Amino acid sequence: MTPEQLRDLVRTAVGAAVERGTLAVAVPDDLVLERPKNPEHGDYATNVAMRLAKPAGRPPREVAEAVAAELRALEGVDRVDVAGPGFLNITLAKDALGRLAVRAVTEGEAYGRTETLAGQRLNLEFVSANPTGPVHIGGTRWAAVGDALGRLLTASGAEVSREYYFNDAGAQIDRFARSLQAAALGRPVPEEGYAGDYIGEIAAQVVALEPGVLELPADEQQERFRVRGVELMFAEIKRSLAGFGVAFDTYFSEKTLHDSGALEKAIARLRAQGHVYDADGAVWLRTTDFADDKDRVLVKGDGEPTYFAADCAYYLDKRERGFDKVVIMLGADHTGYVGRYKALVAAMGDDPQANLEILIGQLVNLVRNGEPVRMSKRAGTVVTLEDLVEAIGADAARYALARASVDQQIDLDLDAWTRQTNDNPVFYVQYAHARIASLLRNAADLGLAATLDPPSPADVDTAALAHQREGDLLRAIGEFPRVVASAAELRAPHRVARYLEELAGTYHRFYDVCRVLPRGDEEATPLTTARLWLCAATAVVLRNGLGLLGVTAPERM
Structure with missing residues (x-):
């Protein structure tokens, strides 16, 4: 007998007491069962009688005796004792407890699965690292936690779609393309560009795959490095994640939002709902109406849409695909992003409490021989997913990163996680x-x-x-x-x-x-x-x- 089955028995006992007229209360849905620290006090204990005493207008011990009398008559219950102010200490029949072993073995892979979240259709977005470099340690934590969460939600009956949103448009992609271009031409890293051995490796691959690319005019050359470079970098990201046991149902391109007119569609919808205004040559979303600290720009004065405009379009796209709730996992540096995202959801006419959930993860610090590990052999400035797997293995990495609450910073000792x-x-x-x-x-x-x-x-x-x-x-x-x-x-x-x-x-x-x-x-x-x-x-x-x-x-x- 599982604890949930015992909860059902306790509800049945309360219901039987109500039917007999012994108690006049509503049968509670939420019952607390605990395992007593002293095994002599039974297998489980519940405070249900103390909770029902006030609505029943009776002393807690009288309520406890009424429930205990009904429980003692139910199959699978060996003994029920009333203790203290009205606790019920329940001892299961030996066979009822022992049958848990039979149930677990016969159910096999299905044991532990429930339908507690049945009917929920969730879009779970995690990692979403920009295709400008390998997955760093922060993204690796979200890979481990996000994949585990997806498995848990599915095991609890929810319909879950795992999604990776990659920013293949905007200024950071231009800097990435210029960095590849400079590496291929033997030039220094451009201002605010990307460094690391991987840049030279991908630049060399682009040159090999695009014969004559170095003879093209500068603008065309940069475009080829952008398109092919993002393609190669994202393929490497996918390969790293697959080696870590993480796969996604959908890889969503930011660029498609720009190319398909989704940004204009989202802005038009927000404008029609009265939340968009024009000022100083820019287009704004009045997020302060929804508790944000300031209004947000959707389109800059030069006509370029902002990242926030893409976020609006992306959220609308998810909801139009039929998801009840959008769950987004973000890094510690995105804490200030929560308020504006809740505001855009409210501006869309949705309820941020019901339709949105944002999880913020904290930092991961790596330690070896008592010293911080800061540098990657390949990425230069960050520790990557592959660095961590090489150091301690995929199993240890996934377990270590999922073992701590997401709001807790991790100090991960590489030496400890390799010991047998x-x-x-x-x-x-x-x-x-x-x-x-x-x-x-x-x-x-x-x-x-x-x-x-x-x-x-x-x-x-x-x-x-x-x-x-x-x-x-x-x-x-x-x-x-x-x-x-x-x-x-x-x-x-x-x-x-x-x-x-x-x-x-x-x-x-x-x-x-x-x-x-x-x-x-x-x-x-x-x-x-x-x-x-x-x-x-x-x-x-x-x-x-x-x-x-x-x-x-x-x-x-």
């Missing part, structure tokens, strides 16, 4: 999975593989799982669907990582005191079978949880 010791969190979790895989292989060698594939899972005597460490592990397994749902709802993949570390520790403590396989000439018993199912269930949860973070679950280490 228990103080390396990803190793600790992966080792637990590999340890179980080894145990299950040993079980197969002893001829016990069939115990995990009986004629019917109902034949497994899960009531035999009566040891305290077995109960701890079963309750931890039962928490997984709730952890996944809350991590998705709160946009917090780090909750999955921390849960997995706790689960791995709970498994290791179980394994240390509960012998699973028979020794010597001992015969396998129903307890042997039940413990094998418990181990296999733990492996399912570890595998599914790591999968949500985009991290592998090795069977050998």
Whole structure:
């Protein structure tokens, strides 16, 4: 029985008390269940009686006794005690708790998935690094967190489209083109241009792919470097992300907004709604009407649209594609951007609370041998995605970057994340999975593989799982669907990582005191079978949880 199933039983018990006339209250939707610190207090505890006491007009303990009487009659509940001012301490029937192992194994990859976000259609935009250089460490954090969040949202029933918005128009692309052009001609980096070995590499590729490009007039030459250079740089970005296990459903070009008339369309819509005005030769959006600190320019005096105009057009395009909510993941340097984006959403006639969500990520500081790591071997001034993967591996990089809350700055110790010791969190979790895989292989060698594939899972005597460490592990397994749902709802993949570390520790403590396989000439018993199912269930949860973070679950280490 999972915690959510127990919540349903408690609701059923309250409803039964209401039907009998014992209580006169509304059945609550949101029930809090906790795992008591003292196992003698049962498997779960709830304060529902204290919450219902005031609307019922009764003392909390009287309400608790009324609910407890109904709960005791329900299948799967072994004991209900009323404690303190009105807590209900619930002990599940041993078989009800043990069946969690059977459920996890039989559901396999589906275990942990819910429908809590069913019906939501979300556009999730993350990374969106400009195609003017490799993905830097900040973008790498969003790659890890954004991909994990997409997996979590999908696992919770939402329809999610992952989107990468690349700025292939504007001044930064012109500077990129001039930088490539200068490198190909052997000239110094232009003012505000881009440096790093990668510029010379891409410039050489452009020359190889565009015979005669260096003989073209300067303007045509720069245009060829712009078009081909962006194409090559973005191909490299895609390749780096793919190597990191990150793929997108849509790669959206900013240039298409300019070429298709989408900017003019968005501005016309905003003007028709009375939010656009002309002043000082420019076109403005009156964002101060929507709590922004100042109005924003859409078209400059020279007729050039601003980045903000493109943002307006891009938001409108997403909504017209049918997305209920636009979720955007931005770096720490974009904090001041939130207010203006909320204002444009409101100006479009939408509700920023319902239709927009912006997540701001904090910085990542890399450390090696106690010293900051600042320089990339290839990019020159930044540490890139490929630098990090080369240093600690894709699994460790993804886990490390997703393990902290997005609003928390990370100090990532490269030495610690390469150690194969228990103080390396990803190793600790992966080792637990590999340890179980080894145990299950040993079980197969002893001829016990069939115990995990009986004629019917109902034949497994899960009531035999009566040891305290077995109960701890079963309750931890039962928490997984709730952890996944809350991590998705709160946009917090780090909750999955921390849960997995706790689960791995709970498994290791179980394994240390509960012998699973028979020794010597001992015969396998129903307890042997039940413990094998418990181990296999733990492996399912570890595998599914790591999968949500985009991290592998090795069977050998």
